[in-house]
Amino acid sequence: MVSPVLLIAVPLGLAFLIPLVGMASRRATGLMPILACLFNLVAVVLILPAALSDAIVVRIGGFAPPFGINLYAGPLGVLFAGLIALAGLAVSIYALGYIRRGSIRRYHLLYLLLLVGANGVVLTGDVFNLFVFFEILCISSYALVGYFGDRGGLEAASKYLVQGAVGSGLLLLGIGILYGMFGTLNMADLAARIGSSGGMSVFVPLALIVSGLGVEAAIFPLNAWLPDAHSSAPSPISAILSGIAIEVGLYAVARMVMTVFGAESMMAFLMFLGAATVLAGEMCAFAQRDVKRMLAYSSIGQVGLVLFALSVFSPGSVAGGLFQLLSHTLGKGLLFLAAGYMIYRSGSRRISSLNGMASRMPITSLVFAVGALSLIGLPPFAGFASKLMIVGSVLARGGTMLTLLLGAVLVGTLIEGAYLFGVVQAIYFRKTPAGAEGGRAPVSAVVPMLLLAALIVVVGVWPGPVAEALRAAASDLMDRTAYMGGVLP
């Protein structure tokens, strides 16, 4: 049986190997992230059957919790690790051809370490360990946003860094207060102790921790950095940031609020915040003329939707929220990858320069359309299945307040449909501007884009198995007793 710790240890080892490999051949360094993601995919497939039934608890160093750090490889963690590996694989193949400037060896190293950080966050069962791996994720993303060294990228990266670092400081402060109160850093042990005392006394550390994690999860109003960072970063990095980094941030918020703190009041607050985020994000996206900025604001909107669904806190809605997370990773990742080459070939990021792109880049335009339609929530794509699940479960929960909020969220979805349709229409039905450049996307880009598009279609047509697995993942998140029982002796 493969130990889940290898999901973190092997990519980390490969990352440390990259500088040595880079001394022999610079191009070969691009293969290391691919190798790591393939290994992780295989490992996830091997671990998943066992993890779905009963969470695997790995004791690092052999020390029993709460005296040692433990990994909690439950359905949610392993599924997330699989998603990270999948998206990571697609984007790293894409980056082989796309990244040609700058210190290429360092790009692949930073990228692989970003994935390592993400894997660490979703698999850990210790609060301070979460902080450390969260920092690995954040710091590598700060560096990658500014990778090309252009004015926009550096400005976005510096703002992202300052805001993210403030968030990390608040997170650490919250963890310190938590340790002072309860004397332990193990998530299950904390859950047990908070369960007995609970209430207002833990409000301050809860607020600090949610604010700290919320910067990376792009919860309104902590998401001022996102439009700049996601639009000015190199396209594969935009895809990974929108597809993995904010998702992992949301996971961390959900894990802390639901499993560790069990804070119902905070969840109600987050529900309102989520709905507000959806409207704010989609309305800003509608007004954009720059395609990457539009996609970045759309990410904010989607984050709001996921947050809303998770905060409703019914088994169906949490599973729906997780499903939406998955379809967003696939869809938004695909959109950024496709947009990357479209921008590269047309030479401009304005939406008007994408007019008539379908004739010049047929495959890229097709996958862009697939991603856009999935995000809007049309069948037979993954986005439809996930949105259906959310709407169904929220309606089943009932209540006037919920239905009103759901209405607001659906208005946001309509706005999203409007602007995304507008772009797809421009690509297919407008005339190419005179003197526009052409050129197809290379194979290294087409393969991952087709892979993601295929996954979107497959998950959309057969949502059953995915939905089942996500229900198990939802109970992983919601059932505190099972979590504590699984970890503590």
Add this chain to the structure above:
Amino acid sequence: MSFLESNVYYMGALGLVLVGLLVILVRHNLIKMIIGLSIMDTGVNLFLVAVGYSRGGTAPIFSRAASDPAAMVDPVPQALVLTAIVIGVAVLALALAMAVRLHGHHGTLDMRKIRELRW
């Protein structure tokens, strides 16, 4: 003010955190923001160390085999701070590299002037 007196170390550490936050929020020069970040990190680290203190406790090292473990302070916050200091240094180094490149591009570090990205 017995509360103040008994919690003076906490107050000092939290005061540093607030000063650092104030600098980041109010100042426009990137280097000053970075210094504010560093002050904030220092404050958080001091707070963590203060959490682990126990009155009359000594360093958690058995320099003589017969030292009493019960009279030692908590080693966990010290270990956490070790990690947190390194992470703080890492962020600082990256921030300074960005500042160097930004200065190369714009000739200034005033964040009000480095505002090319429209909303």
Add this chain to the structure above:
Amino acid sequence: MRALVALAVLAVIATGLVLALSDIPFGAPDSRVGPHYNRSGREDTGAVNMVTSVVVGYRAFDTLGEITVLFVAAVGLGALLHRTSRPGGGDDREPASMVLTTGCRYLFPLILLFGTYIFMHGHLTPGGGFQGGAVIASAFLLVYLGCRGRRIGRGWASSVESLGGLVFVGLGLAGLAAAGHWFLSAFLPKGTPHQLFSAGIIPLIYVAVGLKVGVELTGVIDRLMEDTQ
């Protein structure tokens, strides 16, 4: 205007923090794990310095993450300061004083020795890999300030960084493969306390970490210095 909003936000945060202080009485920690580490640290890990036993024994995974963070920052710094063409031009700074140039030549090996002592004895006396690595980097900083024109070899430095990290991960995987099924288990004999060669894998980890951090920080200094010339 902005200052007022900032002060308001800070006032809210300050109130919240002060309210939380009543739950953490100063000087009377209510820790569940701390006293256990103090009592059982020597038997479980073999180290005499309890902070080391926590950092590299009980919470070794955090330390692995920590060296990764430093690695990310050093690589990120290298990526950001990467230039395809180095700007030419001489060094028009003031030459260093005689105290500095003499001092740097004689103090450099002594400081290196001190740094090595710190990380090698991490399990016995206060210190450890990071502290020792920082002292080593300060020795190189002295050389950069005093005896200018000397540079650390890039390829060699990069190899030491990689190998340091690989040793740490390798020890973890070896623990996984060898004794027990735990990553980073102490599979080497713990020996007698207070000896230099004791505490299982802890001195090995700290040597790897100390060298890695020392070379990494020196590389960071080197990059920043070169950029300003």
